[in-house]
Amino acid sequence: GQQVMQIPQYQHVQEGEDFTTYCNSSTTLSNIQWYKQRPGGHPVFLIQLVKSGEVKKQKRLTFQFGEAKKNSSLHITATQTTDVGTYFCAGPGTGRRALTFGSGTRLQVQP
Amino acid sequence: DTEVTQTPKHLVMGMTNKKSLKCEQHMGHRAMYWYKQKAKKPPELMFVYSYEKLSINESVPSRFSPECPNSSLLNLHLHALQPEDSALYLCASSQGILGLINSPLHFGNGTRLTVT
Secondary structure (H helix, E strand, O other): OOOOOEOOEEEEEEEOOEEEEEEEEOOOOOHHHHHEEOOOEEEEEEEEOOOOOEEEOOOEEEEEEOOOOEEEEEEEOOOOOHOOOOEEEEOHHHHHHEEOOOEEEEEEEEE | OEEEEEEEEEEOOOOOEEEEEEEEOOOOOOOEEEEEEEEOOOEEEEEEOOOOOEEOOOOOOOOEEEEEEEEOOOEEEEEEEHHOOOEEEEEEEEEEOOOOOOOOOEEEOEEEEEOO
């Protein structure tokens, strides 16, 4: 079963507005990964966070790993229509044998 | 674009048919995966091969049968499927050296399967 919960399920923003999605786990995660899936596409790896309190940036995207390594967030500054898609976090699943995906946040950007 | 190649892109099959999905990667990755994804849902893990051995089977029904002929190829044999098995089937690979939970996944474009 899944160990990571993700919110919100869906967000609709105007182009230029900011967007944030959150992942929460009841247990400590060894690492958390973020993926983006465009409509009709496949998940594409964005980033991996490993250290407590880690913050990584990719242009307008900022990824954070919580101090307790139980939560993570992805923040997009000044969204663009190219940001449309579903953002998934992924962490070790039950039994920590393989990655399990969060439920995803679907982002729609209004031009 | 992706370095993991899946064929076919689309497949329509009847409940009595036998078909196979194919996946190939040439990145030297030692772990290969099958995921199933229903519309508006996250990918769900089905099988994992690590160093060409089946290491994880997530209690998948026997009508799905995986095969890993070599380190670059992964097949999923389908037989007597049900309409509820219609979904996007995604193949992925990872380096696997640091463990399955620590390695980023590289996905193929997927096979969109419809069972009639």
